Amino acid sequence: MVDGTQPESVNMAVACIDWERIVVANEDVQEVVFVPKMERAQGMGCIITDLNDLLGEKENQETSADLWFSGEITDGRDMKTYIMTYEDTELYVGCRIAYDVVNSPLKEAVNWADAPEGAKEFTVLTSDGLLRRPALILKGEDGTYDRVALYRSKKDTQPLVVVKRGEMIGDIVDTIQKDEKTYQGSRAFKVLELAEDGSEVRFWMSAALDIANDDI
Numbered sequence: 001m002v003d004g005t006q007p008e009s010v011n012m013a014v015a016c017i018d019w020e021r022i023v024v025a026n027e028d029v030q031e032v033v034f035v036p037k038m039e040r041a042q043g044m045g046c047i048i049t050d051l052n053d054l055l056g057e058k059e060n061q062e063t064s065a066d067l068w069f070s071g072e073i074t075d076g077r078d079m080k081t082y083i084m085t086y087e088d089t090e091l092y093v094g095c096r097i098a099y100d101v102v103n104s105p106l107k108e109a110v111n112w113a114d115a116p117e118g119a120k121e122f123t124v125l126t127s128d129g130l131l132r133r134p135a136l137i138l139k140g141e142d143g144t145y146d147r148v149a150l151y152r153s154k155k156d157t158q159p160l161v162v163v164k165r166g167e168m169i170g171d172i173v174d175t176i177q178k179d180e181k182t183y184q185g186s187r188a189f190k191v192l193e194l195a196e197d198g199s200e201v202r203f204w205m206s207a208a209l210d211i212a213n214d215d216i
Contacts, residue, residue: 023103033103102123106201118138124205146196
């Protein structure tokens with residue numbers, strides 16, 4: 001941080017209320033699983049098969065991101081970073097960001113107020129896994145699946161956002177819960193991969209920033 005700015009985005013270090021995550025849904029997943037800040041060799045957005053091992057690894061661990069966003073190292077103290085090896089550089093750290101990962105079943109859409117024909121549903125988790133948001137994959141004019149629609153509730157007839165394959169949409173505001181408080185957070189979404197036959201989707205969500213926080 002230099003002169004009050006942060007390299008990620010404006011006020012990222014003080015306004016972040018929900019972390020980045022990758023949602024992977026396919027027809028083989030049996031239940032919704034959430035793993036926070038997952039950094040594994042399997043790669044971004046992997047299918048989780050060793051949940052107990054993953055959770056066990058995180059006991060008594062506190063990452064640099066945890067410290068940063070908790071405010072423990074952003075209270076005005078002088079900070080010095082000693083670069084002794086490549087692993088100490090910002091380039092290395094930036095390449096090893098630990099995303100939250102969500103796995104969800106992908107199945108026929110049921111009990112929706114207005115789900116288009118052929119739509120399939122999956123579940124997105126926000127607020128460190130506390131809040132569920134239903135989502136649909138939808139077909140385009142050519143009959144193949146090409147977009148994701150995210151909703152606040154299955155009762156809603158209008159989606160929170162619709163994102164086409166390969167497209168990125170930002171400034172989407174939704175409710176976020178953190179530390180027993182409710183915020184309005186803005187984040188971006190992108191469909192990383194979406195099988196044309198509707199068998200799998202990989203969906204990225206940026207970190208959410210508190211829109212009422214004007215600190216820098």
